[in-house]
Structures are given as C-alpha cells and as structure tokens.
Amino acid sequence: MFNHFFTLEWKSFVRSASFSTNLFLKIVMVLGALYFIAVFTFLGIGLYYLLEKNNLDPFATVNRFLLYYVLIDLIIRFFLQKIPVLNIRPLLPLPISKNTIVGYTLGKTIVSFFNWVHLFFLMPFSFVLLSKGFSTIGVVSWSIGILALILVNNFLNILSANKEVLLYGLGFIILSISGLQYFQIIDSTLYTTSFFNILYSSPLSVLLPLLALVILSVITFMFYKRNLSLDAGLSIKQKEAQTENLTWLNQFGTLGTFLKNDIKLIKRNKRSRSTIFMSVLFIFYGLLFFSGSIETYEGPLWRIFAGLFVTGGFLFTFGQFVPSWDSAYYPLMMSQNIQYRDYLNSKWWLMVIATVCSTLLSSFYLYFGWEVYLAIVVGAIYNIGVNAHIVLWAGAYIKTPIDLSKNKNVFGDKQAFNLKSILLTIPKILLPMALYGIGHYLYGPNMGYLIVALAGVMGYAFKNKVFSIIENIYKTEKYKTLAAYKQKN
Amino acid sequence: MIHVENLTKTYGTTTVLNIPTLEIPKGQSFGLVGNNGAGKTTFFSLLLDLIQPSTGKITSNGIEISSSEAWKPFTASFIDETFLIGYLTPEEYFYFIGDLRGWNKADVDTFLSPFADFFNDEILNKKKYIRDLSKGNSKKVGVIAALMGNPEVIILDEPFANLDPTTQIRLKKIIKDLAASKEVTILVSSHDLQHTVEVSNRIVALDKGTIVKDLQTNAETMKELEAFFSKETAML
Numbered sequence: 001m002f003n004h005f006f007t008l009e010w011k012s013f014v015r016s017a018s019f020s021t022n023l024f025l026k027i028v029m030v031l032g033a034l035y036f037i038a039v040f041t042f043l044g045i046g047l048y049y050l051l052e053k054n055n056l057d058p059f060a061t062v063n064r065f066l067l068y069y070v071l072i073d074l075i076i077r078f079f080l081q082k083i084p085v086l087n088i089r090p091l092l093p094l095p096i097s098k099n100t101i102v103g104y105t106l107g108k109t110i111v112s113f114f115n116w117v118h119l120f121f122l123m124p125f126s127f128v129l130l131s132k133g134f135s136t137i138g139v140v141s142w143s144i145g146i147l148a149l150i151l152v153n154n155f156l157n158i159l160s161a162n163k164e165v166l167l168y169g170l171g172f173i174i175l176s177i178s179g180l181q182y183f184q185i186i187d188s189t190l191y192t193t194s195f196f197n198i199l200y201s202s203p204l205s206v207l208l209p210l211l212a213l214v215i216l217s218v219i220t221f222m223f224y225k226r227n228l229s230l231d232a233g234l235s236i237k238q239k240e241a242q243t244e245n246l247t248w249l250n251q252f253g254t255l256g257t258f259l260k261n262d263i264k265l266i267k268r269n270k271r272s273r274s275t276i277f278m279s280v281l282f283i284f285y286g287l288l289f290f291s292g293s294i295e296t297y298e299g300p301l302w303r304i305f306a307g308l309f310v311t312g313g314f315l316f317t318f319g320q321f322v323p324s325w326d327s328a329y330y331p332l333m334m335s336q337n338i339q340y341r342d343y344l345n346s347k348w349w350l351m352v353i354a355t356v357c358s359t360l361l362s363s364f365y366l367y368f369g370w371e372v373y374l375a376i377v378v379g380a381i382y383n384i385g386v387n388a389h390i391v392l393w394a395g396a397y398i399k400t401p402i403d404l405s406k407n408k409n410v411f412g413d414k415q416a417f418n419l420k421s422i423l424l425t426i427p428k429i430l431l432p433m434a435l436y437g438i439g440h441y442l443y444g445p446n447m448g449y450l451i452v453a454l455a456g457v458m459g460y461a462f463k464n465k466v467f468s469i470i471e472n473i474y475k476t477e478k479y480k481t482l483a484a485y486k487q488k489n
Numbered sequence: 490m491i492h493v494e495n496l497t498k499t500y501g502t503t504t505v506l507n508i509p510t511l512e513i514p515k516g517q518s519f520g521l522v523g524n525n526g527a528g529k530t531t532f533f534s535l536l537l538d539l540i541q542p543s544t545g546k547i548t549s550n551g552i553e554i555s556s557s558e559a560w561k562p563f564t565a566s567f568i569d570e571t572f573l574i575g576y577l578t579p580e581e582y583f584y585f586i587g588d589l590r591g592w593n594k595a596d597v598d599t600f601l602s603p604f605a606d607f608f609n610d611e612i613l614n615k616k617k618y619i620r621d622l623s624k625g626n627s628k629k630v631g632v633i634a635a636l637m638g639n640p641e642v643i644i645l646d647e648p649f650a651n652l653d654p655t656t657q658i659r660l661k662k663i664i665k666d667l668a669a670s671k672e673v674t675i676l677v678s679s680h681d682l683q684h685t686v687e688v689s690n691r692i693v694a695l696d697k698g699t700i701v702k703d704l705q706t707n708a709e710t711m712k713e714l715e716a717f718f719s720k721e722t723a724m725l
Binding site: 240241242243244245254257260261264265268269328329330331332334335336337338404478479482483486 | 537578588
C-alpha cells in the first residue's frame, strides 16, 4: 500500500505543471540541506572541544542550552516545516483503511529533514562524549531523550497547524520563557539543565520523554483520523466575504473600476498579499546599506541601488506579473468592453501609489542623515518615472499563469527569468546606477542625484509612448497569452 | 448580424472547425448542438477573438472580429469559469461588469431584482466569494452577468450544464423572453438537444468541425436531430 502512495506522490511531483520550477527549488533546497548537515556535523564534533577551550564544562553547558535548542527547533518548524497533505480526497472511497491513510501521512513527517538533521549533531557529539569517558548507557538514554523531544516537536507542529489554541498556547509559553530569562526574573534553563542531567545520570528517566512522544503521536493520529471526512478536516475553510463598494473610487471613472478590482485582488488572495509583505521587507532592505553594517555596500553607487529597492518593492514584485495577476479570468478581460489603456493605467497608478507610500514610510532613514533619504527619494522618482513603465513592459512578455490562492514562487517564477526580462533589468537598476556614477565622479553626489531624478522625470514624459508599445504587445501576444494562461486549467 | 466566411481552425494537421459560410440574422436565437469535440466551443472562442482563425473571417455587425475591437461594446458572453473573477462576491462582480458597460450601481440593482427567483436566494448577500460558490451557482452568476448592459449579441456556451431542473426551466424562459424581443441575437450551445430546441428558432448541428444540419425549429426538429445523432451511434 505504501508503495502505491509513494508512486502517486512521485507522479504528482514529476507531472506537475511547474515541474522544472519545482526541480530548481528542490535543488536549492537540497543545497541548503547539505549546508545545514555540514553545520550540524561540525558542531557535533567540535562543540565539546570549543567549550572546553573556553573553560566551560561542556556537558553541563550543552544541557543548559538544550532548552533553547528544542524551542528554536519548534519555532523553525512553525515557519518552515510543511504539514503533509496527501491528496486524500480521491483515496477515501477506495478500499483503503483510514488507519493506513493517516499512518502514511503522519509517518511521512517522521522522516522529514527537520527530524533527522538533528542526528548529525547528536551522533558525533555522543561519540565525543563516549571518548571522553562518559557512561555508554547514560549517553544513549540522553540522546534518545533529546530525539524524543525533537519528535514531540514534530507532532506539536502538526497539531498546532490545525488547532489555533495550541499554536497560541505554545507561542505564549515560548515568549514567556524567553521573556522571563531576558529580564532575569526566572532562568528556566536552571530547571531544564537538571532534567537533561537526570536523563544521563539515571537512564530510566528516558521513559518520560518517550511516553510524551507516544501520547502525543496517538493524539495526533486520532485527531487526523477523526477529521478524515469531507466536511471536517478535508473541507476548505471559507472566509466570510464582505461586499466592498469602495465608492470613493467612482470619481476616477473607468480607472476607478479597475483600481477597485486590483485592491480586492491584493487584499483577498494569499499570493498577491505577499507582494505587500515583500514591499515592507524591501523598505528595511536599505538598512543593510545605510547602517554601514556591510562594508562592500559602502560605495556611493550602492546608495542609489538601495534607494531603488527601498521604494520599489511593490513595483518590482507586483508589476512584473502584470497581466498574469488576471490570468484566471483573462478571457473575460479580453472579451469585455475594456480598453487596454485603462487597464494599464490602473496598474500603473497602483504602483505609483505604493511607491509614494513606501517613500513616506521610509522617512525613518532620515535618522541616517538627509543624504540617505535623498537617495531614497531620488530612487522613488526614478522608479515612478522609468521603472514603472519598464516593469509593465517586461510583464507583457511573461505568460506564467498565477494561481492566486497559492502562496508559492513568491521569489519569482521560472519564466520570469527569460532573456527579455533579464535584458530589461539593465535600465531598471544598472542604468540609474551608471547615471549616478557619472554625476558623482564628475561633480559630486548632488549632481548624481540630479541626473537620476531628471532621468525619472524624462521617463514620465514618455508614458504615453510606452503605453502604446505595451498595448501593441498585448495585442500581438494576445492569443499566445490566452493559450498560456489556459494551461493551468 | 453575424457573418462567417471560409472559417477554418487547424491545429497541426487536424482541422477542428471548417465553416465555409454561415449567416446569423439579427434577432435570431441560434442553437448550436454537437457531440464532444464537434467544435462548438472553438466556434464561440473564434466569435470572441479568444483564438485566431487559421483562414477566413467572422464579421459581427459589419465589424471584423479579429482585426477590430469595436464589437466588444455590443457583445456579451459566458463561456466558462474563466469569465468569472473568483475573489469577488457576486454583487461586486455584477457591479464590475455593469461599470464596464456603463451602468451605475442603481442600474445594476434594478436589472438584478427580477432575477431573485432565478438566484433562489443562494447568490446575493450570501457573504461568499464566487470561488466558494457551487458550480451551478457560479454558472448562474456568469449567465446573468452576460445579459447586462443591453448587448446586441449574447453568446452562452453550455448554459444548462450543472444547473438544477428548476433553474434550467427558469433559464429557458429568460432566454425565450429575450429572443421574443427580436432585438438580441442569442447564440447558445448545448449537448442537450431538448433544451436547445426549446429556446432556439434555428438549430445548427456540428460534427467534427463541419455543419451537418441547419434547421428552422418546428415540430419535427427534435425527431430529426435525434435520428441524426442516434445514426452516429449506430455507425460506431
């Protein structure tokens, strides 16, 4: 039976529409995993000697911080470990027992990277302990105990994904433990140290974490089994919808009609909401440059680079997928009474508004001096004047349908890296950097800013021309785009 | 109203549609029937310029579909779920389509009020997004939206599929009323011969991309169509 499940999963992986993207991501993930394996192994081998060198009792110190090791593991799981969902629906009416389905789904999580990566730390560390004369049975029960706690985390994570109470409860516990420690009120590690010490000194105590593991896995198993029906765990949660009229946008005519839709598009879909998240992230990206924390970023050219990114987060992440955001209903857009120009204009305004907002929000960079903020404002002008057009232009060539409900590939799709869009990044980033460089090295920083800002203003003058070009691309590529968007369905 | 000339659509070496000539006069209620793969959806997609004809052309009201966009203001359609915007509520979707066709909110509300029966209290004010509606209910939204804005040409692909019997009967009445006005040219496709015969005053049967029957609806139409399609099964 497990054999069948395995083939099904293999096929769903290989035959998925985004296989090559997936493969690329998988390769990146494998490289990341190898990195962590190496780190854990080195830590396992070297930690004992490192602590010894610093005149600390290695075993006691490790035991003291194991609490945080386990807690951090749990936090990382919350964010990174995926909850396994076998494509269960079609299996339900088949003669497969529920126990098998649940058992397989949960069993799969046990062999997850997040569990066995710890072996790469625990095993070498245990060997070092043994070589230092620690008792064999003590070390074995100590490592098994920790491993059991790691697996407890595994099940806690699965359960908390479905039970919000548990999630918030655990979050509260983690926060209070670290808070009390930070403000030096209660040092929880003092208590847990003795727990881990006992695991070593009286090996029978290993039964305690093992019992916790067994109980928790049974609870998880029962929970999944109970929810294995279409109207319980397998139903898709529906949020209550609220009709929004956004009537204040009516004054903008057709533009308002599209803006209303775009605002709803961003608000109501996971994938598009993440562009907002990314743009906030980009606002803080500038800290790397302006706080002077990374030396290579100190050069004057990097200022303009940072300025472009701080204000352009939304522009780059949203704009590059116009019109793919509307891919799910592109045939409607193509047969309705819609002028391409109105459609483009609304997307353009959206990017302008977002850029202006980011510029205002990033005013905290004034803390680093007005020159820094000037770089950001100049970056914003260039973004609005030039990059907004280029992004829309590049987007016209990208025909990757976007599944709005899914939150994957936030960092760009495979087809986003085609030759045309790479060529179009030159004016987006490199050109303003070069322009600034010319001004900076000939006359000084202010001249550099002036030239870049002027380029932005001039770019704005070409708005109509660029929009006609994009319109033409939309028209000539229309059938190809429609066919490409259809592939998802 | 709609004039088809030497229209073919070829993928590779397979010709999926080949209509040498077809004339659909204004106000006609035109039914398109055929088995799977007969070319119904291909024809409608060509009518909406969603795919490019391999040869030939279609003109609507004298406007060539694939070279001008001037047909869009007077043409409305519902082909499949790609004509719906999933993250909107049905109301928002109606207002959006209304906006595009120059109707304000009040116009849309007035237009929708007679359809309360048709919606069976499952569409409006239900606090649901279209993506969360059942197939039948989202089809209702799409079909009704295609009637908005006084279009002169309405194109509906398989409007009866996924609808419950009551709704099918109501939809037939809506289409018949529209057809009776003789102002609107309605094109409907269906697998279901009975429904199509009931709502159309002309039936065209497609088979493997070519027109095999072209009938004015009368008492004998149903028999003739049934005879034709059962002959096909006999040949198999």
